[in-house]
Amino acid sequence: MHYRTLGGDQGPLVSAVCLGALPFGTTVDEPTAFAILDRFAEAGGTFVDTANNYAFWVPGATGDESELLLGRWLRSRRAAGRTVVATKVGARPDRARGPRWPGNAEGLGGPAIHAGIDGSLRRLGTDRVDVYYAHVEDRGVPLEETVQTLAGLVRGGRVGALGVSNHPTWRLAEARHLAAGRGLPGFRAVQQRHTYLRPRHGPPCGLQRETDDELLDYAAAHPDLTLLGYSTLMDGAYTREDKPLPERYDHPGSVARLRVLAEVAAECGATRNQVVLSWLMGGPVPVIPVIGVSSVGQLDECLAALDVDLDPYQRARLDTA
Structure with a gap:
């Protein structure tokens, strides 16, 4: 495992890949989730990402499931002291605000944030979280x-x-400017949708935001800010025939990039997923991928990306395709 310091030199020290716990307790059952978490920790992984609303959209779920499961794992393995836990506030449905999401999202007002951290700490079974995200813009x-x-x-x-x-x-x-001007702790990490393929031109759909050139330029100019990427492997669309590209990435511009991606993967003796992750981690603005997996085998494939070393020529081909 490789490690880096989140937020420049201010800490905490985290693994170079982050394990996303979004499906744990809903579409990934507890024994499987525990096995994935155990394998991640065994491989030296220390950084786990969840939220206070994962995954409320699954039928029968409330949004408590991921944090509750992660809390049970932390206690059963006595892993809290060696695990950097990140969770989020802002997108949990609040029935008092209406019947439909995202109109009823809790938001980022003071009372909602205080209620959010209270709930997350209770579900995680701890008195502190290592990284706390403002989940969606309000x-x-x-x-x-x-x-x-x-x-x-x-x-x-x-x-x-x-x-x-x-x-x-x-x-x-x-x-960040507001926080700095008042001598307050400010944002030191930003997590956006980020993958090798580029989205089609046009405004983003829904609440999710993609990493764009403006954010990459801003992160490059501010080394005290760490960039993380979610949905990096597009739910398996790079490697599985039964997983079509998301509509926003299914456009003519993707054809050349997919061809070069396949060529570089063959040259490296790696999977396309591994090349995508290596490309993200080793770029001019290094990215911490938040990997979402549903089996130990999928996790092992992702972890092997740490050993994929793209040479400058391969990276240039990927960048310019």
Whole structure:
């Protein structure tokens, strides 16, 4: 396993890949999730990502499932002290705000953030989370309120580092500027959708935000900010015939990139998934992939990407395809 420091030199030290726990307790049952977590820890993985709403959209689920399962694993393995746990606030349905999501998302107001951390700590069975993300943008709340409330959680010892997800770059920059101007802890991690294929031109669909050139430029200019990518393998679409490309990535521009991806994978003796992960981790702005798997075998394939070394010529071909 390789490691890097989240948020520049400010810590915490995390594994170079992060295990996403989104399906744990819903579409991935507890024995399988425990086996995946055990294998990740055995391989030296230390960084696990969840949220307070995973995965409420699965029939019969509430959004408690992932955090509850992760909490049970942390306690049963006595792993809290050696696991960097990240969770999120802002996107959990609040029935008092209406019957339909995302209109009833809890948001990023002060009361919602305090209620969110209380619930997450209870479900995880701990008194502190290492990384706490503002999960989705909330323009209905003054940004200063969100920034100050989150900073208070850090200063109160309930949160280690702050992150943001699914926000435009200008909003991230403004939040960091606000925090710096007031001497407050600010966002040191940003987690966006990120993969090798590029999305078609046009505004993003729904609440999810993609990593774009503006964010890459901003991250390159601010080494105290760590970039993480989710949906890096597009639910298996790079390697499985039964998994079509997401509509936003299914366009003529993807044809050349997929061809070069297959060529480089053959040259490296690696899978296309492994090349995608290696490309992300070794780029000019190194990315921590948040990998989502449903079996130990899938996890092992992803971990093997740590041993895939793309040479400059291969990387240039991938970049310019």
